[in-house]
Amino acid sequence: MTHGFDLGDRLRERERQDLRRHLDVTERVARRTRFADDPKSGAADFGEEMVVFAANNYLGLADDGRVQRAAEQGARTVGTGAGASRLVTGDTRLHRALERDLADCKGTERALVFSSGYAANVGTIDALAPDAVFSDELNHASIIDGCRVGAAETVVYDHCEADDLRAKMAERASTAGDGEQWLVVTDSVFSMDGDVAPLAALCDAAEEYGAWLMVDEAHATGLFGNGGGVVQREGLSDRVDIQLGTLSKALASQGGYVAGDEELVEYLLNAARSFVFSTGLAPPAAGAAREALRIARETDQTDRLWETVETLREGLEAMGYEVLGETHILPVLVGDRVDALELDERLRDHGVVAPAIRPPTVPEGTSRIRVAPMATHTDADLTQCLDAFEAAGKEVGVL
Numbered sequence: 001m002t003h004g005f006d007l008g009d010r011l012r013e014r015e016r017q018d019l020r021r022h023l024d025v026t027e028r029v030a031r032r033t034r035f036a037d038d039p040k041s042g043a044a045d046f047g048e049e050m051v052v053f054a055a056n057n058y059l060g061l062a063d064d065g066r067v068q069r070a071a072e073q074g075a076r077t078v079g080t081g082a083g084a085s086r087l088v089t090g091d092t093r094l095h096r097a098l099e100r101d102l103a104d105c106k107g108t109e110r111a112l113v114f115s116s117g118y119a120a121n122v123g124t125i126d127a128l129a130p131d132a133v134f135s136d137e138l139n140h141a142s143i144i145d146g147c148r149v150g151a152a153e154t155v156v157y158d159h160c161e162a163d164d165l166r167a168k169m170a171e172r173a174s175t176a177g178d179g180e181q182w183l184v185v186t187d188s189v190f191s192m193d194g195d196v197a198p199l200a201a202l203c204d205a206a207e208e209y210g211a212w213l214m215v216d217e218a219h220a221t222g223l224f225g226n227g228g229g230v231v232q233r234e235g236l237s238d239r240v241d242i243q244l245g246t247l248s249k250a251l252a253s254q255g256g257y258v259a260g261d262e263e264l265v266e267y268l269l270n271a272a273r274s275f276v277f278s279t280g281l282a283p284p285a286a287g288a289a290r291e292a293l294r295i296a297r298e299t300d301q302t303d304r305l306w307e308t309v310e311t312l313r314e315g316l317e318a319m320g321y322e323v324l325g326e327t328h329i330l331p332v333l334v335g336d337r338v339d340a341l342e343l344d345e346r347l348r349d350h351g352v353v354a355p356a357i358r359p360p361t362v363p364e365g366t367s368r369i370r371v372a373p374m375a376t377h378t379d380a381d382l383t384q385c386l387d388a389f390e391a392a393g394k395e396v397g398v399l
C-alpha cells in the first residue's frame with residue numbers, strides 16, 4: 001500500500017495534454033526593450049539584438065535610474081526585508097507613505113499594500129466572505145482563486161456584459177434571502193484581450209441590487225486617469241467600493257494594493273489572511289513603487305506609451321492583421337494555435353520577442369500574439385516590430 005504522490009505521473013499527464021510548462025531564463029526582458037542575450041539560456045553571445053514586446057513593465061520604469069535609486073534607498077534606510085508582518089513589527093513609515101500616495105491617486109480615504117496583487121485579490125475576497133460573487137468570465141486567476149478560497153458561491157457573467165450581470169443578479173434575487181451580501185468583481189483592463197470593462201454600467205447594475213463592486217486595475221494603474229486607473233479616468237471612485245491592483249506592472253516593482261474607505265482598510269488589515277500572516281512588503285519594492293507612481297503621474301512617460309501603441313496598432317491593421325482591444329495591450333489575432341506558435345518563432349528569427357498566447361489561457365480558435373509596447377521603445381524598435389510582423393506573417397501564411 002502507498003499513500004504518497006506520483007508527481008511524475010501528473011507531469012506526464014500534463015505533457016500529454018500539451019499543458020506542461022517550463023521556466024526559461026529571460027532575465028533582461030522585464031527591464032529592457034532590447035537585449036543581445038539568448039532569451040532562453042541567458043548566454044551573452046546571442047549575436048543579433050532582440051527587440052522585446054513581452055513585458056508588463058509598460059512605462060519602462062524597471063530600467064529607470066530614479067526608480068532603481070529609490071529601491072536602493074528603501075533597502076538602505078529600512079532594510080532589504082520588512083522583517084515581520086505589518087501587524088507585528090513590520091510596519092514602517094515607507095509603507096505608510098506609499099499607501100498615502102496610492103490613496104491620493106485613487107481618490108480614496110485609504111490604501112493597504114500586500115505582498116502581491118495575487119495576495120490582495122485572494123485575501124480581500126476571502127475576508128469579505130460574500131454570499132455570492134458575480135465575476136466576469138475573463139477575470140484574472142487570482143480573482144478566481146479568491147472565490148475558491150472563500151465559501152462564496154460564484155456566478156460567472158458574460159464578458160463585459162452588464163445586462164447579463166443584471167439578469168444573473170435578478171435570478172438570484174428571486175430565490176436568495178434578503179440579507180445576502182454580494183460582491184461584483186471585474187478586471188478594468190483585461191490582460192489577454194486588451195479591452196476595458198464597462199465600469200459605469202457595472203456600477204449601475206451593482207447599485208440596483210445594493211451589491212459592492214470591486215475593480216482590479218492591475219493593467220491600468222499608472223497608465224490611465226493620471227495614474228489612478230480606469231476608475232479615476234471615468235470619475236467613478238465614489239461608486240466603486242474596492243479598487244485593487246498590482247505594483248508589478250507599470251509601477252515596475254512588486255506587491256499589490258487595495259484602496260477604499262477607512263472602514264474597508266481597517267477591516268482588511270484585521271481579516272485578510274494574506275495580509276495578516278505574511279511579511280510586510282519589502283522596503284525596496286515599496287520605495288521603487290512610490291517613485292514609479294510619482295513619475296507616472298508627473299511626467300510624459302505615458303504620452304510616449306500611447307504614441308508607441310498607436311503606431312503599432314495602425315501599422316499592424318494596415319497590413320491586414322486583426323488587433324483586438326482598445327488599450328496598450330495589443331493582442332494580434334491568429335486563430336490556430338500552431339500558426340500562433342510558428343509566428344512567435346518566426347518573429348524571433350526577425351529579432352522580435354512577442355509571445356504566442358494559446359489555449360487554455362485563451363479559448364480554442366483565438367490563439368494570438370500578445371504585443372506589449374513600452375514607453376521606452378524607440379521609433380526604430382517599432383519599425384523593426386512592424387517589419388518582422390510583415391515578413392513572419394507571410395512566411396507562416398497568416399497574411
Ligand code: PMP
Binds near residue numbers: 116118
Ligand atoms: N490581477 C491581474 C488582472 C493580473 O494580471 C495580475 C498579474 N498577472 C494580478 C492580479 C496579480 O498581480 P501580482 O503579479 O502582483 O501578483
